[in-house]
Amino acid sequence: MSGKNLRIVFMGTPDFAVASLKALVENNYQVVGVITAPDKPAGRGRKLHESAVKKYAQEQGLKILQPEKLKNPDFIKELEALNADLQIIVAFRMLPEIVWRMPRLGTFNLHGSLLPQYRGAAPLNWAIINGDKETGVTTFLLSHEIDTGAILFRETTPINDNDTVGDVHDRLMEIGAKLVLKTTDAIGDGTYTAIEQDSISATELKPAPKIFKDDCRIDWSQSALQIRNLIRGLSPYPAAWTELLTLDGQSLPTKIYFADIEPASKLQPGTVESDGKSYLKIAAADGWLRITDLQLSGKKRMHIADLLRGFHQTEGLQAK
Incomplete structure (x- = not known):
């Protein structure tokens, strides 16, 4: 079965995720549902703010779910009813096992680093803060511990001396969208080799925790x-x-x-x-x-x- 014949549920929230969802839609993949964050009050008027992914999904007429809690029984029923073959995660929150194990072909995540380096919430920021000269994106299969699943594919990009995290973010957003398509096709065709992160040698693993003020x-x-x-x-x-x-x-x-x-x-x-x-x-x-x-x-x-x-x-x- 090719990637375009798979029933896909996409999960994501910010702009970074929109590029991947857009690539799937514009290349005629079957996105049967989109899961994104609930609307939240923002700004001085406290008006409800819709995520970038929701706005794009609405424009495309895609089915949208916005669960407050991912273990909510009603949400689990709705998700099961979508009968997905594969789930794709780009810039979303941590999933409970009942969710990521649901599709028959599993769930993969696009992460903004060259795993196993920079597991965590802010990989792009920390790579530049630490003075790295290279970064990239990785697709990997979800498992119990966050950002530790078996690696499917990686793509690299240099970090230039004058690059800001905004520059790298925009570059990786496009590279990542192409990698999502490549990964989806490989999973649909069964033409991939999952590599355990423990088998990749690294002298020191650098973390990427959430950034505070x-x-x-x-x-x-x-x-x-x-x-x-x-x-x-x-x-x-x-x-x-x-x-x-x-x-x-x-x-x-x-x-x-x-x-x-x-x-x-x-x-x-x-x-x-x-x-x-x-x-x-x-x-x-x-x-x-x-x-x-x-x-x-x-x-x-x-x-x-x-x-x-x-x-x-x-x-x-x-x-x-």
Whole structure:
């Protein structure tokens, strides 16, 4: 049986998952159901926000399920009624065994790393934060422990020196969509070899835990390269941040989206230098970070020259 003859249930929520669902639909695979997150209130008006996957699935007239709890008996009945041969997971939540074992051909997941490296919620971010030069996507069969199932296929992409996580995300979204099709076809044809992750040698496994606000705070006592990697690995979202302290005692929470390194020695970390017109740079342990894009709290993201035209508190400024 080829991949296009399989009854497929797709599970996903954000934009990253839409590319894979779109590839399946546009290439005439049988998507018999889409499972996505429930609508949630968002923004100042607390209006209900629909996931990116739901919006696309609605446009295509696909059957949509939005369970609050994946073990809910009513949801399990609805899922069983779809009679799927295969389930495909892209950027969704952890599944209970009753769900991932349901289809006769099992369930596979698309993960944003070269497994077994970077198991966890934020693989793209951590690969850049750690200064890696390469990343990729992996399809694997679900098993009991999260992100540990047998690997089906992997595709790599370089991480360039100026790449942000936004750049890598968009690249892998497209690479991943093609890998989902390749994996689906291989499962339908029975032409794949599942490789246990334990059999892949790795000197040290790097984790990819969920990122919290404190993880995003810049420590100016680190090296300039470490700080620049943190900024790139969190740009545009959730964004690295610092506090800028003015001479009159104001604290200005500031998100930093991009910076270049200017080598220097004997610096006091956190020192700020600016001509008040075209540049602002902050000292790390071994060099300056010349900030090019940033956002003051309550303001929009701006290029540094645009910000400095209306910001006149650079004298005596410190980063903390």
